[in-house]
Amino acid sequence: MQSSGMEHLDVNTLNKAGQLRPGNSGGWQWTREGKQVASISTRATSQHLILSYRLRPDETDWQDITQQIPIAWVSCPYGGQRPYFLCPSFINGRYCGRRVRKLYLGRGYFLCRHCQNAAYASQSETRLDRARRRADKRRMALGSDPGHESFVRKPKGMHHSTFERHLDFIRAADYCFDLEFIETVRRRFAWIDPHNPL
Numbered sequence: 001m002q003s004s005g006m007e008h009l010d011v012n013t014l015n016k017a018g019q020l021r022p023g024n025s026g027g028w029q030w031t032r033e034g035k036q037v038a039s040i041s042t043r044a045t046s047q048h049l050i051l052s053y054r055l056r057p058d059e060t061d062w063q064d065i066t067q068q069i070p071i072a073w074v075s076c077p078y079g080g081q082r083p084y085f086l087c088p089s090f091i092n093g094r095y096c097g098r099r100v101r102k103l104y105l106g107r108g109y110f111l112c113r114h115c116q117n118a119a120y121a122s123q124s125e126t127r128l129d130r131a132r133r134r135a136d137k138r139r140m141a142l143g144s145d146p147g148h149e150s151f152v153r154k155p156k157g158m159h160h161s162t163f164e165r166h167l168d169f170i171r172a173a174d175y176c177f178d179l180e181f182i183e184t185v186r187r188r189f190a191w192i193d194p195h196n197p198l
């Protein structure tokens with residue numbers, strides 16, 4: 001699998017791809033402008049999804065990182081079981097453990113939306129977040145979805161040159177995002193000890 005955004009892991013997607021079956025392995029790559037900047041491989045046990053990252057923020061050596069994410073299987077009312085991640089984060093010394101379908105990349109590892117917000121609220125805004133937020137705000141003002149990959153359509157009735165100015169803004173913010181991306185990957189992952197999985 002390939003993903004151009006470094007945004008989240010979806011437990012349903014992984015499950016459908018068979019990557020949660022104990023003993024199964026899988027993986028995908030993250031690319032920026034066609035270049036592979038990171039790859040992840042997954043290995044499932046009966047209770048965990050083990051993520052192994054390989055990050056290559058620039059042309060230097062690959063860095064290996066491992067994270068173990070607990071998986072909870074919850075019985076459905078009409079039979080079968082549905083998987084959830086248990087958010088593995090510790091924020092200010094407290095374990096989260098929330099049952100979630102998606103984990104988002106932030107603060108060096110994957111964590112639930114709530115923890116990501118809590119983590120960001122407790123620190124000063126980074127340039128990356130600011131760039132992303134500004135681009136998203138403008139995208140949404142134009143009626144598009146937020147997100148780096150979201151296609152922006154010209155709203156009906158808007159003058160072409162006005163639309164172009166909005167696009168310039170979004171491109172500039174996206175460019176800033178790209179520049180910051182490499183540095184952020186390095187910063188976010190630098191403190192993880194690959195020999196000491198979370």
Ligand SMILES: [Zn+2]
Pocket residue numbers: 087088089096097098111112113114115116
């Ligand atoms: Zn959490």
